[in-house]
Amino acid sequence: MKIGIHPDETGFSGRWIERCEARGVAWKRVNCYASDIVQQLADCDALMWHWHQLDAKAWLFARQLTQALEAGGKHVFPNRQTAWHFDDKVGQKYLLESVGAPFPETHVFYDEDSALAWLAGAPMPQVFKLRGGSGSTNVYLVRTRADAVARVKQAFGRGHRTFDRHGYVKEKLRLLRRDKTPERLKAFVRSTGRLVVPYDIERVRGFERGYAYFQQFLPGNDFDTRVVAIGGRAFALRRRVRPDDFRASGSADMHYAPEDIDLAKVRVALDLADRLESQCLAVDLVDGPDGPMVLELSYGFPTGPFLDDCPGYWDRDLVWHAGRQKAQYFMVDDLVAAIEAR
Ligand SMILES: Nc1ncnc2c1ncn2[C@@H]1O[C@H](COP(=O)(O)OP(=O)(O)O)[C@@H](O)[C@H]1O
Ligand SMILES: [Mg+2]
Numbered sequence: 526m527k528i529g530i531h532p533d534e535t536g537f538s539g540r541w542i543e544r545c546e547a548r549g550v551a552w553k554r555v556n557c558y559a560s561d562i563v564q565q566l567a568d569c570d571a572l573m574w575h576w577h578q579l580d581a582k583a584w585l586f587a588r589q590l591t592q593a594l595e596a597g598g599k600h601v602f603p604n605r606q607t608a609w610h611f612d613d614k615v616g617q618k619y620l621l622e623s624v625g626a627p628f629p630e631t632h633v634f635y636d637e638d639s640a641l642a643w644l645a646g647a648p649m650p651q652v653f654k655l656r657g658g659s660g661s662t663n664v665y666l667v668r669t670r671a672d673a674v675a676r677v678k679q680a681f682g683r684g685h686r687t688f689d690r691h692g693y694v695k696e697k698l699r700l701l702r703r704d705k706t707p708e709r710l711k712a713f714v715r716s717t718g719r720l721v722v723p724y725d726i727e728r729v730r731g732f733e734r735g736y737a738y739f740q741q742f743l744p745g746n747d748f749d750t751r752v753v754a755i756g757g758r759a760f761a762l763r764r765r766v767r768p769d770d771f772r773a774s775g776s777a778d779m780h781y782a783p784e785d786i787d788l789a790k791v792r793v794a795l796d797l798a799d800r801l802e803s804q805c806l807a808v809d810l811v812d813g814p815d816g817p818m819v820l821e822l823s824y825g826f827p828t829g830p831f832l833d834d835c836p837g838y839w840d841r842d843l844v845w846h847a848g849r850q851k852a853q854y855f856m857v858d859d860l861v862a863a864i865e866a867r
Pocket of ligand 2: 660661774809821
């Protein structure tokens with residue numbers, strides 16, 4: 526058995542390599558950006574590649590490469606079921622509706638007239654989202670019908686920026702004001718560079734245009750809950766919303782006490798991961814009027830102090846397993862088991 530691993534600087538690959546080394550699983554370095562990636566993998570059973578939503582190159586071909594390799598009999602992490610809807614809230618809307626997951630009422634429109642006709646009688650406020658983005662960057666509360674109409678006009682006119690660079694700088698400034706550390710200062714200074722030199726993803730994707738996404742606002746949530754399900758193991762944490770804001774994702778205000786995690790949300794995430802046959806499913810949930818509601822799915826999360834700080838995990842029977850884990854190790858373990866089972 527041999528696994529091809531695409532090395533990255535900040536993602537999962539370092540941990541994957543550690544795990545392969547510790548378990549004596551053969552692995553080799555591969556470069557997914559090279560045209561001969563399929564040939565590079567000829568002597569491998571699997572590919573592991575942690576591609577990021579801001580990776581412009583990955584956005585161009587990661588899903589296609591995955592499907593192609595799977596068609597040729599290779600295992601991939603993340604596989605098609607795990608990654609097809611990543612960073613695509615439009616895709617996730619249909620998926621969550623289709624499998625009957627608890628999901629706030631969400632409308633997507635592909636022409637201005639339909640959007641405006643719906644808005645005329647829609648309840649306010651609504652949450653307007655772009656299909657991509659993380660850390661709450663592309664999520665906005667529209668309080669009035671006039672705000673919503675302006676968003677629609679922009680969506681079908683000049684479009685929205687794929688990456689909200691001004692929001693990004695403001696967010697880094699907020700974090701610097703909160704924790705005056707050299708790391709926060711560095712991150713803030715670096716973020717201002719993005720006002721001048723855009724991310725490649727902005728040039729590749731262009732403006733977000735031609736659709737409008739509105740979601741029912743679920744009031745009264747002081748935090749969201751992020752549950753990450755990996756092969757029937759659920760890691761969970763809570764994130765407090767930003768001061769004077771309704772958005773939690775990216776707030777960097779985390780809470781890990783297992784007794785404060787709502788197990789109904791853990792149950793939803795574990796069941797959804799199994800239903801979707803996902804190798805790794807990160808689910809963001811808040812409370813709705815009748816229980817947990819899913820807001821977003823993804824497969825990636827920050828490496829290091831995020832999931833690493835979870836003091837344990839729950840299994841499919843909601844039995845708690847105490848002890849910190851490197852969740853990325855389980856990705857290797859599950860992939861090796863899948864290769865062996867074939
Ligand atoms: N419909 C909603 N009702 C209430 N809060 C929401 C809603 N949608 C998003 N939020 C808040 O905004 C945050 C970001 O939304 P999310 O859809 O998860 O986008 P992101 O990709 O930026 O994480 C969530 O963590 C949650 O706190
Ligand atoms: Mg989210």
